[in-house]
Each structure stands twice: as C-alpha cells, then as structure tokens.
Amino acid sequence: MRKFVFVALVFSILLAGCTQTQKPESKIIIAGSGATFPQPQIEKWIDIYTKQKPNVVIEYTGKGSGSGQNDFKQKLVDFACSDPPLKEDLWKELEKMGQPLQFPVVVGAVVVVYNLPGVENLRLDGETLAKIFMGEIEYWDDGAIKQLNPEANLPHERILVVHRSDSSGTTEVFTMYLSLVSKEWAEKVGAGKTVDWPVDKIGRGVGAKGNPGVAAAVKQNPYSIGYVELAFALKENFTMVMLKNRAGKFVTANEETIKSAVSEVSVNIPSPREGYREDLKVLLNAGGDNSYPIVAFSHMIVWERYEDKAKEDAVMDFVRWILTEGQKSENIVNGYVGLPEDVTSKLLAEIGQG
Amino acid sequence: MRDPFKISLLPFCALVFGIFTLMVAVYFTASLPVFQKEGIHIYITNVWIAVEDNPEGEFYGVLAAIYGSVYTSILAVLIALPLSIGFAVFVIDYAPQKIKEPLIVITDIMAGLPTIIYGIWGVFVLVPILRDYVMRPLYENFSFIPLFSFEPAGGYSYLTAGVLLGIMVTPFASSIIREGYRMVPFTYREAVFSLGATRYEVTKILLGYIKPVIVASILLAFGRAVGETVAVSLVVGNTFNIHPSLFAPGYTISSLIANQFGDAFIYGYMVSALFAAGLFLFVIGLIVNIGGLIILKRYVYAKGG
Numbered sequence: 001m002r003k004f005v006f007v008a009l010v011f012s013i014l015l016a017g018c019t020q021t022q023k024p025e026s027k028i029i030i031a032g033s034g035a036t037f038p039q040p041q042i043e044k045w046i047d048i049y050t051k052q053k054p055n056v057v058i059e060y061t062g063k064g065s066g067s068g069q070n071d072f073k074q075k076l077v078d079f080a081c082s083d084p085p086l087k088e089d090l091w092k093e094l095e096k097m098g099q100p101l102q103f104p105v106v107v108g109a110v111v112v113v114y115n116l117p118g119v120e121n122l123r124l125d126g127e128t129l130a131k132i133f134m135g136e137i138e139y140w141d142d143g144a145i146k147q148l149n150p151e152a153n154l155p156h157e158r159i160l161v162v163h164r165s166d167s168s169g170t171t172e173v174f175t176m177y178l179s180l181v182s183k184e185w186a187e188k189v190g191a192g193k194t195v196d197w198p199v200d201k202i203g204r205g206v207g208a209k210g211n212p213g214v215a216a217a218v219k220q221n222p223y224s225i226g227y228v229e230l231a232f233a234l235k236e237n238f239t240m241v242m243l244k245n246r247a248g249k250f251v252t253a254n255e256e257t258i259k260s261a262v263s264e265v266s267v268n269i270p271s272p273r274e275g276y277r278e279d280l281k282v283l284l285n286a287g288g289d290n291s292y293p294i295v296a297f298s299h300m301i302v303w304e305r306y307e308d309k310a311k312e313d314a315v316m317d318f319v320r321w322i323l324t325e326g327q328k329s330e331n332i333v334n335g336y337v338g339l340p341e342d343v344t345s346k347l348l349a350e351i352g353q354g
Numbered sequence: 355m356r357d358p359f360k361i362s363l364l365p366f367c368a369l370v371f372g373i374f375t376l377m378v379a380v381y382f383t384a385s386l387p388v389f390q391k392e393g394i395h396i397y398i399t400n401v402w403i404a405v406e407d408n409p410e411g412e413f414y415g416v417l418a419a420i421y422g423s424v425y426t427s428i429l430a431v432l433i434a435l436p437l438s439i440g441f442a443v444f445v446i447d448y449a450p451q452k453i454k455e456p457l458i459v460i461t462d463i464m465a466g467l468p469t470i471i472y473g474i475w476g477v478f479v480l481v482p483i484l485r486d487y488v489m490r491p492l493y494e495n496f497s498f499i500p501l502f503s504f505e506p507a508g509g510y511s512y513l514t515a516g517v518l519l520g521i522m523v524t525p526f527a528s529s530i531i532r533e534g535y536r537m538v539p540f541t542y543r544e545a546v547f548s549l550g551a552t553r554y555e556v557t558k559i560l561l562g563y564i565k566p567v568i569v570a571s572i573l574l575a576f577g578r579a580v581g582e583t584v585a586v587s588l589v590v591g592n593t594f595n596i597h598p599s600l601f602a603p604g605y606t607i608s609s610l611i612a613n614q615f616g617d618a619f620i621y622g623y624m625v626s627a628l629f630a631a632g633l634f635l636f637v638i639g640l641i642v643n644i645g646g647l648i649i650l651k652r653y654v655y656a657k658g659g
Contacts, residue, residue, distance in 0.1 A: 066617030087406060090620075160508045165592035165609075167404070167617035193617055194404050200593035206510045206603050207592030209613055216477055221508035 026055060028314045033061040034068020034081035035169055036210065037229050038298040041106050041333045042081060045326050049318060056314050065169040066193065072100075072301055078315055079302045081105075083169025084193075084280055086301065091276035099304040102275025103347045104297035105322055107262055107337040109230040109253040110174050111294070112241040115218050116140060116155070123148045125244035126181025126285070126293070132225060133161055133178065134185065135199035140223060148244075155223070158204060162217045162226030165207030167194040173296040174227045177284045181293075230258075231335025245293045246285050257292035258337045264288045269343060271350045275301070316351075323348050378636055385630035388414065388623050396630050402594050409622025416631040418594040422512065422604035424638065426586065427579040429516025429600075430523055434575050437520070438528030439568070443557055446535050458532070465525035473585030476518040481589055484517065485509030489601045504599030510591035513600040518589055519582055523575040530574065534567030535560065566650050573646040580638055583608040607631045 032042070039062035046058045065082040069090060072080035075097075086094075086102055094100040112129065114122060124132075128144045131137045137144060141154040164171045172193045179186035189195050199205035208217040211232040218226045218238070225241075230253045233240055242250040251257045264286040270277040278297075285293045302319060306312040325331060327338035339347075388396050392413065399415030445457050489506035496502045504511075538560050546556045561568070591603025592613060611628050618624040 064616045066620040070619055087620075089407070158505065158507075165587070165613045167614060167620075192404055192406060193620070194402070194614065196402050197593070200595055200603075203504060203593075203595055203597060203602050204507050205593055206508060207613070209587060209592070213588070217508070217510070220477065220481060224508060 028056050028310055030056065030058045030079065030311065030315055030318065031061075031077045032059065032068075032079040032081065033063055033071045033077045034301075035065040035083045035298060036062035037065075037083050037108060037169060037231075038081055038106055038336070040231060041298075041336050044333050045322055045331065048331060049321055049326075053314075053317075056318070058318065064167070066167060069301075078306070078311065079300055082299050082301060083108075083296060084172050085278035085297075085299055086276050088276045099273065100275065100301055101272040101304055101351055102278075102299050102301045103272040103319075103323070103351065104269065104339060104343070105300045105326075106298050106332070107258055107295060107339065108298055108335070109258050109292055109295050110170055110177070110227055111230050111233045111238075111253045112225065112227050112243065113215070113218055113233050113238040114225040114241060115222050117222055119149075119152045119154065120239060121242060122152065122239070123242045123244070123250045126178065129241075129243070130178045130182030130185040132159055133163075133197070133199060134188065135161065135202045135204055138204070157223040160221050160224035161197070161199045161205040162214050162221075162224050163197055163205060163207055164194075164210070164214060166209050168210075169193065169296075170211070170227065170229060171195065173280065173284070173294060176280055177294045180281060180285050229335070231333060234335045243293050245289075245291050246287050247289045247291070249289050251290060251292050253292045253294075255337050257290055258295050259340070260288050261286040261291035261293070261295040262337070262343075263340055264291055269347070272347060273350065275299070319351065320348065378633075381629050381633040381636065385626055385633050388626035388630050391623060396627060397634065400594055400596055404621050404624055406620060412621055412623045414623065414627035416607065416610065416627065416634070418596050419605045419607045419610045419631060420634055420638075421596050422515075422590065423580050423606040423608070423635070425512050425604070426515040426519055426590065426606055427576050429512065430519030430579040431572055431576050433517060433520025434524045434527050434579075435568075435572060437524045438531055438571065438575075439561065441524070441528045442532035442535050443561075445532055447553075447557065458529075461525040461528055465529060469522065469582060469585045472518060472522050473588040476514065476585055476589045480518055481509040481514055484511075484514050489513065493601060500598050501600050504597055504601040506601040507591070507603055510589055510603045511601045512590070512604050515586045515590040515604075515606070516600075518585055519579040522582065522585065523578050526578060527571040527575040530571040531564070531568055534564040534571075538563055565653055569646050569649050569653075573642055576642050577639060580606075580635065580642075581608055583612045587612055607635055 039060065042060050046060060050056055050058055065084060068077070068080035069082055069086060071077045073090065073094060091100065112124065116122065124145070125148060128137065128148060131144065138158055139156055140159055141156045146154060172191060175189065175195050176191040178189070179191045189198060197205050200207070206217060208214045211228045214226045214228050215232060215236050215238070218224045228238070240252055242252050244250050261283060265282045268279070268282045280296065283295045283297065286295065300319070300322070302315055306315065323344045327344055329338065332338045395415055397415070397420065398417055400418045401413050401415045403411065403413045405411040441461070445454060449457055485506055485508065489509065489511070492502045493505055542563065543556060543560065546559050551559070586606050587609035590606055590609060592605055592609060593603045595602055595604050597604070610631060614624065615628055618628055
C-alpha cells in the first residue's frame with residue numbers, strides 16, 4: 001500500500017511537471033535582423049515592449065542592412081531593419097512572395113569626428129569635407145580649412161582619413177551627402193555602401209570595421225578624421241565637426257537640428273507599400289536655418305501577411321507600438337530622434353493600423 | 355591478401371580527400387561568374403568598384419589583397435623563425451628544470467589564444483608603439499631606403515600586421531621545432547661534444563639535423579599567417595594599396611573577405627570576386643607546400659649523397 005502511494009505521488013509530480021512545461025508553448029517568437037545602427041534603439045524597444053507583453057519573444061541580430069535584407073528575402077526572419085530604403089529590384093522580388101511594408105522607425109545622423117589636439121568646434125563645409133576625404137587637402141592648416149576656422153590654431157600635420165572597411169549604410173549616407181555637396185566627389189567617387197576611396201591610393205586613408213573600429217582608429221591617431229553614427233559619437237564622447245548646412249549656417253548634430261531637417265521633408269515619405277520609392281537624398285542637406293545636413297532614417301521592413309495568424313497579429317501590434325508609444329522621448333535612446341507625429345500617424349493609417 | 359583494417363581506413367582517407375576536393379570545386383564554381391566577366395583581371399588589377407544597381411559597372415581586382423597577404427606573411431615568418439628557434443633551443447638545452455615546464459605551458463597557451471585577443475592588443479599597444487618608436491624615427495632618418503620610404507599613416511601598416519602575425523605564429527612554430535629538437539638522440543649530442551665542439555657548434559649541427567622539422571614549421575606558420583583574419587584586419591589598414599614600403603597600409607585576402615562578405619550579395623559579382631580571392635589562398639598554399647617539398651627533397655638527396 002505504501003508503495004502504491006509512493007508511485008502515485010511520483011506520477012502526480014511528473015504530471016504536474018508536464019503541465020508546467022507545456023504552458024509556454026503559446027509564446028510567439030518574432031525574429032529580426034539587419035542594420036547595426038538602430039540596434040541599441042531596437043533593443044530598448046524590445047525590452048520595454050516584451051515587458052508589457054510577456055507572451056511575445058522578440059529577437060534582433062545586428063549584422064548589417066544588406067544581411068538583414070537578404071535574411072528577410074530568404075524568410076529567415078520575420079522583420080528586417082535597413083538604414084537605406086530597399087532598392088526597386090529587391091522590392092519587386094519581394095512582392096512576388098507577398099506585400100512587403102517598409103517604414104522609417106527612427107532618425108539618426110552621421111557625424112564627422114576628428115582628433116586634433118587643441119582644436120575644438122572645428123567648422124567645415126561640404127566641399128572642404130569632400131576634398132579632405134578625397135585626399136586633395138593634405139594638411140590641417142590648408143587654406144580652405146583655415147578660412148572656415150580663422151581663430152583655430154591649426155597644426156601643419158598630415159590628415160589621416162579613417163573610413164569604414166566593411167560595407168555599411170553609414171558609408172552610403174555619408175558618401176551620398178558628399179555627392180550632393182561636391183560635384184567632383186559625385187564624378188570621381190560617387191555614393192555607395194562601399195566605395196573606392198581615392199585617399200587610400202595615396203596612402204593617407206585607412207579602413208576600420210564598424211563604428212567601433214572607426215572610433216578606435218580616430219582615438220588612437222592624432223590628426224585623423226572619420227565619420228560615425230551620432231549615437232556612437234555621443235557614447236564615446238567625441239568632438240564633432242560643425243557642418244555648414246544649405247542655409248549657410250554651421251550646425252552640430254543634436255535632437256533639435258535633426259528634427260528640423262526631418263520636418264522640412266516629412267511630406268516626401270512614400271507609402272509603406274511602395275517603400276522603394278523613398279529617396280535617401282531628400283533628407284540630406286535639407287533646407288532650414290537649423291537643419292543638420294547628414295540625417296537619415298532607419299527603416300523596418302515587415303510582411304503585410306504571415307502564414308501564422310498569431311504571428312501576424314503580434315508583428316503588427318509591435319509595429320503599431322513602435323510608431324506610437326515607441327516614439328515617446330522616454331523610449332528613445334540618446335543619439336536617436338523619434339519621428340514627428342504627423343509622419344507616424346500617416347504611416348499607421350497607410351499600414352492599416354491607424 | 356585482404357586486410358580488413360586497411361579497408362576500414364579507406365573511408366577516412368576518402369573523406370579527407372573528398373572534403374578538400376569539394377571545397378576547391380565549390381570555390382572554383384562560385385568564382386566562375388567573375389572569371390567569365392573579368393578573366394585574369396580579377397588577380398592582376400587593383401580596383402574595387404561596387405555598384406548596387408548596375409552589375410555591369412562592377413569591377414573587382416584583388417591584387418592589393420594578394421600582395422598584402424604574401425607581404426605580411428613573409429614578414430611574419432622572418433620574425434617568427436629566429437624567435438622560435440632561439441626559444442626552442444633555450445628551453446631544451448639551457449632552461450633550468452624548474453622553469454622549463456612553465457615556459458612550455460605558457461607558449462602552448464599563447465598558441466591557443468583566440469586571435470581577437472592578439473588583435474585588440476595590436477590596436478591598442480602595438481600600433482602606437484611601432485608608429486612612435488619604430489616607423490617615425492626610421493622614416494625621418496632613412497626614408498631614402500624604399501622599405502622605409504612611406505610616411506607612416508597612423509601606424510596601420512604591413513609592418514604592424516607582420517609583427518603581430520610573427521608574434522602570433524611564434525609559439526606555434528616554436529613548439530614544433532622544440533619537439534623536433536628534443537627528439538634528437540642523445541648519443542648524437544654526445545658524439546659532437548666528444549669531438550671538442552663548442553655549445554654553439556653543437557646546436558648548429560643538431561639544428562641542421564632537424565632541418566625538415568624547421569621547414570615544416572615555416573610552412574605551417576606561413577599557412578597560419580596567410581589565413582589569419584580578425585587580428586590582421588584590425589591593424590593592416592584595410593585599404594586597396596600596393597606599396598613596397600613596410601609602413602604603408604594595405605589589405606590581405608582574408609581581411610578583405612571578412613570585411614566585405616556581410617553585404618556582398620547585394621552586388622552582382624562581389625560574392626564571386628570574394629570566392630575568387632579565397633581560391634587564390636588555395637593557390638598560395640599549394641605553392642608554399644610545393645616549395646617546402648622541393649627543399650625537403652634536396653635535403654634528403656644531400657644526406658643520401
């Protein structure tokens with residue numbers, strides 16, 4: 001009899017264990033990958049959102065805009081993030097599999113950082129910046145730089161140009177800006193995720209991998225100049241170049257100047273159903289006295305329909321949350337800027353979640 | 355006649371050989387598109403034009419990376435060889451029993467360390483030291499020598515990569531040489547000493563005796579150096595540049611692949627170009643190994659004759 005009780009006890013414990021382990025089955029897992037630039041922001045959103053919705057698990061892997069696009073195409077992930085908007089070719093390919101939706105989720109800026117002991121508030125305009133990155137301006141005390149910074153004590157030292165060695169959306173935004181402001185750059189180098197840097201051929205350029213690589217190289221080397229994402233520059237306490245905007249004013253990148261640039265162009269954001277129509281150029285070198293010139297959206301790409309209805313609802317709920325709650329300033333990481341409300345409400349209405 | 359043991363070994367042999375052949379075949383087929391488009395130019399030009407919308411506008415030439423790979427690996431072997439021979443001889447012949455084992459353990463740990471550890475150390479320690487205390491003084495005083503003719507751009511250079519690689523492969527090469535040197539029969543040593551040779555002469559003769567081991571260690575060290583990716587990528591500068599000077603920044607094949615592979619498939623031919631670059635690593639490996647075989651063959655003849 002005692003034996004029977006014991007066996008019954010063991011069984012009941014085992015059974016209880018079973019029912020407990022079966023419970024989390026209802027969890028919905030959403031996987032995403034793509035750009036590293038918005039990664040801190042996406043992670044913050046995921047963190048806050050999944051606290052509110054314990055039945056949803058969201059995973060994001062930052063491996064570059066292009067990789068994210070490919071993962072999304074191969075259906076390895078449920079959503080992707082990309083700094084540059086998708087190209088038309090890829091969009092048409094995706095459309096054969098279902099309706100993709102692309103929309104901006106956050107705004108960032110690319111800033112020019114430098115390591116020039118004793119010089120604060122360096123001012124540059126687009127043309128000079130392009131000449132520096134082409135290697136045409138060799139020394140820091142070049143006439144063109146002097147003219148923009150009459151008071152600075154510029155040393156007669158050679159400029160070391162640091163750029164990204166991996167292909168990246170940051171490079172695309174930066175080179176696109178240079179192409180817009182310098183005809184010579186547009187003809188000789190052009191814009192792209194990876195370009196043939198003329199300054200490398202003269203041996204005064206070096207490539208470094210990722211924002212951390214560029215940051216380390218600039219920090220390590222006096223008299224160097226490079227470009228990184230704003231959020232990264234803030235985290236690393238870099239001195240940033242004040243750039244001359246289209247209105248002729250010198251501005252640094254901050255929330256105010258980035259918002260000013262976005263407000264100038266918000267009418268130009270296409271419907272999420274035609275994401276490829278978005279033009280990177282419209283945000284660059286925006287008008288307005290207080291607009292920072294190198295500003296870019298980071299985008300999210302999702303499918304309109306998923307095979308699993310529960311997943312579809314979860315993804316759409318996450319998207320809706322990002323475009324409403326997620327844009328509140330307490331949910332935005334320092335260095336990024338949320339979208340203006342008229343933009344988000346327009347996007348939500350077009351996605352059908354308004 | 356039938357040896358079951360021999361037959362049971364065949365699948366393993368076939369597997370090893372098969373994997374290698376398949377790999378070469380995959381690399382070759384994957385590089386075909388770029389061969390068809392550019393032909394030999396992929397290996398003999400130095401350009402990297404990636405255009406997203408127009409595959410016809412793309413053009414890739416990896417000569418700079420090939421040059422950099424060979425340059426830095428030769429530097430690494432030149433640095434690692436004296437270091438590792440000296441170290442091996444000291445450990446076996448001179449080191450007191452007490453520190454002998456710790457020395458061996460330390461080098462074995464060094465040989466097994468993840469390469470990123472060397473890379474980070476390289477960026478934060480080696481680059482500034484070489485830039486300020488080696489490259490700058492040499493450039494300022496001896497810039498008429500082609501090797502030193504390049505004004506150092508921040509310390510990222512072939513030299514830095516070569517030194518870092520040399521340090522990385524030294525423990526590896528030295529453990530091979532050490533084991534070879536240890537295996538020399540004691541009677542040989544006694545015999546040479548009995549002829550009245552000094553310690554230096556004995557070491558010289560014994561090292562000659564283990565020449566095949568030294569050649570093998572060079573080959574393996576070169577192979578490791580040529581294939582090293584992360585650490586080199588952090589210090590070599592990653593620029594498409596071909597320059598004779600030690601102080602110029604450059605590229606290597608493996609760091610090129612590591613840097614560009616992430617987004618390569620958004621271009622028409624870049625993946626193929628990177629495979630072609632990888633294929634060239636096989637070729638380099640083949641050339642180096644054949645070179646090693648020839649040296650060893652000569653050695654055998656010399657001994658026989």
